[in-house]
Amino acid sequence: MAPCKPTTFKTGLPISPQTNDTQGNDIMPCFLEFHLIQNFAPSNLNRDDTGSPKDALFGGHRRARISSQCLKRSVRLLAATQNLLSPEHRGVRTKQLKNLLVERLSQRDPEEAGAKVEAALASAGLKLKDDGKTEYLLFLGEGEVAALASLIDREWEEITVSAEKKSKKDAKAAASGDVGKKLKALLDGGKAVDVAMFGRMLADMPAVNQDAACQVAHAISTHRVEREFDYFTAVDDKEEDVVTGMIGQVEFNSATFYRYAVIDLDKLTANLQNDRDLVLAAVRAFTMATARAVPSGKQNTFAAHNLPQFVGVCLRHAGPLNLANAFEKPVSPQREKSLTELSVQRLVGHEDKLAAIYGSPEDQWLALDLSGQWPEGKGLVTGTLVEFAQQVQALAAEALPVSAD
Numbered sequence: 001m002a003p004c005k006p007t008t009f010k011t012g013l014p015i016s017p018q019t020n021d022t023q024g025n026d027i028m029p030c031f032l033e034f035h036l037i038q039n040f041a042p043s044n045l046n047r048d049d050t051g052s053p054k055d056a057l058f059g060g061h062r063r064a065r066i067s068s069q070c071l072k073r074s075v076r077l078l079a080a081t082q083n084l085l086s087p088e089h090r091g092v093r094t095k096q097l098k099n100l101l102v103e104r105l106s107q108r109d110p111e112e113a114g115a116k117v118e119a120a121l122a123s124a125g126l127k128l129k130d131d132g133k134t135e136y137l138l139f140l141g142e143g144e145v146a147a148l149a150s151l152i153d154r155e156w157e158e159i160t161v162s163a164e165k166k167s168k169k170d171a172k173a174a175a176s177g178d179v180g181k182k183l184k185a186l187l188d189g190g191k192a193v194d195v196a197m198f199g200r201m202l203a204d205m206p207a208v209n210q211d212a213a214c215q216v217a218h219a220i221s222t223h224r225v226e227r228e229f230d231y232f233t234a235v236d237d238k239e240e241d242v243v244t245g246m247i248g249q250v251e252f253n254s255a256t257f258y259r260y261a262v263i264d265l266d267k268l269t270a271n272l273q274n275d276r277d278l279v280l281a282a283v284r285a286f287t288m289a290t291a292r293a294v295p296s297g298k299q300n301t302f303a304a305h306n307l308p309q310f311v312g313v314c315l316r317h318a319g320p321l322n323l324a325n326a327f328e329k330p331v332s333p334q335r336e337k338s339l340t341e342l343s344v345q346r347l348v349g350h351e352d353k354l355a356a357i358y359g360s361p362e363d364q365w366l367a368l369d370l371s372g373q374w375p376e377g378k379g380l381v382t383g384t385l386v387e388f389a390q391q392v393q394a395l396a397a398e399a400l401p402v403s404a405d
Contacts, residue, residue: 030266030399031320032283032392034290035312036259037222037343037371043304044252045295046070052227052251056220059328064221064255066295071259072216074293075286076194082292084285089278091141091192095133097121104149108156115161120152123159123180125204139200141190148186155179184208189271193282196271197263213268214261214286215320221255222327222343228252250301256339258327258347259308261290262320265399276400283396287313287389291368309340309370312347313392314379315399317360326350344373366391 044053046066056065080090094100098117105113118128126134152159159179187208189195199212234246263286265279272278291311294304314321326346331339355363365379368388374381382388 031316032263033314034261036308037310038308039256042254043302044298061224064225066219068216075289078293079289091195093139124183141192143190214263217260219257219259223331284393287392311368313366315364317362344371
């Protein structure tokens with residue numbers, strides 16, 4: 001297989017056709033796509049500001065929806081809790097950077113350390129509020145946090161602490177030495193996989209922003225959904241007579257979802273500082289986490305721990321293909337087949353049509369299929385999730401160029 005040609009999502013320009021490298025070998029852009037069909041029992045996994053399950057109009061019909069941000073957070077948390085990546089390659093999203101740094105400076109006086117941290121961060125343009133938190137959520141790699149703490153410890157005597165409250169501009173101007181510049185230089189992503197995958201934006205330091213290597217679509221149901229309500233009462237255990245202590249209702253739905261995500265392998269490689277082994281570890285971890293991650297909304301009430309019955313991965317070269325339009329016309333229930341089976345069938349038919357026009361002969365499929373509807377000969381079908389993740393990792397390894405060391 002030809003290695004990938006570097007490309008990004010940002011340009012909005014047509015992707016260049018296959019070209020050659022200096023040795024005459026074919027090089028092509030590479031996108032690793034994830035297509036999932038997942039049926040959930042009655043649940044309220046991702047709710048809006050009124051407490052209702054999120055939904056959307058698609059194809060003129062009401063569909064259940066799970067937001068992309070909800071799915072990404074579920075993937076990030078599962079990858080961390082199941083140790084799919086080593087701690088130094090994870091990220092943390094928080095406003096409490098000051099507390100994290102003070103904890104790492106445990107050998108210093110806590111009060112003095114807090115003042116030094118605040119002054120150092122202000123010198124880089126990150127002024128803290130009165131409660132010690134940053135003005136907005138920061139998404140930093142664990143390696144970056146460790147490097148910042150180490151820098152503050154080394155530059156301890158150079159960091160000037162002022163008793164006066166200063167504006168952000170004045171704090172930067174009053175900073176001693178090059179501490180602020182050195183601090184900014186450390187914010188390179190820290191090889192944190194989730195930062196590299198999902199990107200970040202720091203309003204006060206645009207130079208350290210990172211474009212996402214992974215795009216995640218909102219999951220939508222392949223069929224129409226109707227809103228349903230669970231009316232409930234809570235009874236006082238200590239009353240002799242049955243006495244209702246509370247009455248309420250919870251909105252829920254049950255749906256078969258189509259989920260889609262795509263990784264730009266070249267962008268991921270760049271974000272992870274050309275660490276090929278880490279890129280491949282990231283692909284394996286993302287595969288495992290995407291298949292196993294379930295949003296946590298109202299799970300104590302519904303326990304909808306339903307994993308996907310179909311996971312398909314396609315290595316694309318001509319450009320990404322979201323297959324959601326397979327369900328523009330909603331799937332209708334049939335007695336002889338489940339919605340999951342019908343949805344996988346619909347997905348296959350739509351992909352065949354699109355691939356014939358927009359695909360590349362180099363495209364390859366892998367599938368983990370419990371529905372029995374994925375056709376034989378359309379890529380390798382594996383038996384377990386672990387085997388599947390290993391095959392996806394191997395597929396990515398074939399596509400990534402090997403450095404000539």
